[in-house]
Amino acid sequence: MRAGFAVMDRLPDGFLDCPASRLIELLPGPTLFDLPGRDPKPLFVSTLLHGNEDSGLTAAQDILRRHASRGLNRSLMLFVGNIAAAAENLRALPGEFDHNRIWPGTPLADDEALVRMARAVYDYVERRRPFAAIDIHNNTGFNPHYSCVTKLEPKFISLAQLFSRIIVHFQRPRGTAAAAFANLCPSITVECGKAGAGSATRHAIELVEACLSIDHFPDHPPASQDVDLLRTYAIVKPPAGSSFSFDGAAADFQFRSDIDRLNFSELARGETFGALGASDARLEILPGDSEDHIPDEYFDYAGGKIRLSRPAIPAMLTLDPRAVRLDCLCYLMHRIDLDGARIPD
Numbered sequence: 001m002r003a004g005f006a007v008m009d010r011l012p013d014g015f016l017d018c019p020a021s022r023l024i025e026l027l028p029g030p031t032l033f034d035l036p037g038r039d040p041k042p043l044f045v046s047t048l049l050h051g052n053e054d055s056g057l058t059a060a061q062d063i064l065r066r067h068a069s070r071g072l073n074r075s076l077m078l079f080v081g082n083i084a085a086a087a088e089n090l091r092a093l094p095g096e097f098d099h100n101r102i103w104p105g106t107p108l109a110d111d112e113a114l115v116r117m118a119r120a121v122y123d124y125v126e127r128r129r130p131f132a133a134i135d136i137h138n139n140t141g142f143n144p145h146y147s148c149v150t151k152l153e154p155k156f157i158s159l160a161q162l163f164s165r166i167i168v169h170f171q172r173p174r175g176t177a178a179a180a181f182a183n184l185c186p187s188i189t190v191e192c193g194k195a196g197a198g199s200a201t202r203h204a205i206e207l208v209e210a211c212l213s214i215d216h217f218p219d220h221p222p223a224s225q226d227v228d229l230l231r232t233y234a235i236v237k238p239p240a241g242s243s244f245s246f247d248g249a250a251a252d253f254q255f256r257s258d259i260d261r262l263n264f265s266e267l268a269r270g271e272t273f274g275a276l277g278a279s280d281a282r283l284e285i286l287p288g289d290s291e292d293h294i295p296d297e298y299f300d301y302a303g304g305k306i307r308l309s310r311p312a313i314p315a316m317l318t319l320d321p322r323a324v325r326l327d328c329l330c331y332l333m334h335r336i337d338l339d340g341a342r343i344p345d
């Protein structure tokens with residue numbers, strides 16, 4: 001183990017059939033597999049940065065199984081992240097930093113052990129001049145499959161299009177793997193829907209297989225009608241210490257029970273997210289794009305209802321209270337064009 005992670009140039013016996021929950025019995029900790037292929041410029045794939053999101057692992061296992069005899073067409077660097085949280089089926093262990101907020105560019109202190117580990121993984125990958133980077137996630141709510149990019153350059157959009165026509169441009173949160181590796185190569189996060197669904201793994205397999213086989217990404221931008229480009233403008237959180245429910249139980253925020261069905265819908269002003277309880281709590285609206293952008297107010301609370309005060313497109317709405325506590329209630333997005341300009345609602 002160096003700087004908190006292991007490097008292996010072969011797979012340990014049993015790895016290809018090992019569920020995420022039992023990797024901890026097989027690996028010494030977070031592990032970077034550095035696996036050779038015919039094209040030496042590696043694809044970097046990160047999985048299990050969130051311990052309960054296993055589609056990236058199962059996709060990688062399937063691909064490595066298929067290529068076991070004939071070898072990989074392209075070198076693959078596979079990072080298997082938070083196996084301790086995976087053993088507990090948790091996003092992260094209680095009190096631990098989110099492993100997708102620790103990468104270069106993170107606001108966390110340089111001397112935090114996980115920040116040092118992420119920096120060391122990044123430095124290792126940088127030396128190998130990666131071809132592309134893919135960070136594979138699941139989410140807990142009802143969402144279409146989509147990719148996220150921090151840059152709108154044609155190569156990034158081309159990589160994202162290999163997975164989905166829905167592409168979300170984001171700057172916040174800081175410290176994600178996708179943002180860090182964007183400094184080295186085309187880099188995306190993919191959200192494959194709920195963990196455990198066969199369709200999530202199949203879709204991740206297609207993406208990784210495509211990246212192992214293609215030679216290069218086009219330098220020209222795609223046709224605008226071929227992509228649905230969205231940007232995260234705001235991150236919505238119940239304030240620390242507030243209570244919330246999704247089943248009508250008494251709480252500061254009583255969100256509607258089907259709230260995750262709103263994901264990626266173009267919502268009009270007045271759309272209701274639920275009702276306030278007895279308190280006069282307000283949702284926190286944090287900036288989603290640039291450092292200095294102060295987001296507009298997005299909700300009004302007249303009559304004790306929580307309603308959108310302007311049109312918006314939500315993502316990541318979930319009924320999982322742990323996900324809300326650890327991350328947020330949702331992201332609010334607007335459409336943008338290929339130059340990054342906001343398209344009026």
Ligand SMILES: [Zn+2]
Pocket residue numbers: 050053137138
């Ligand atoms: Zn995740």
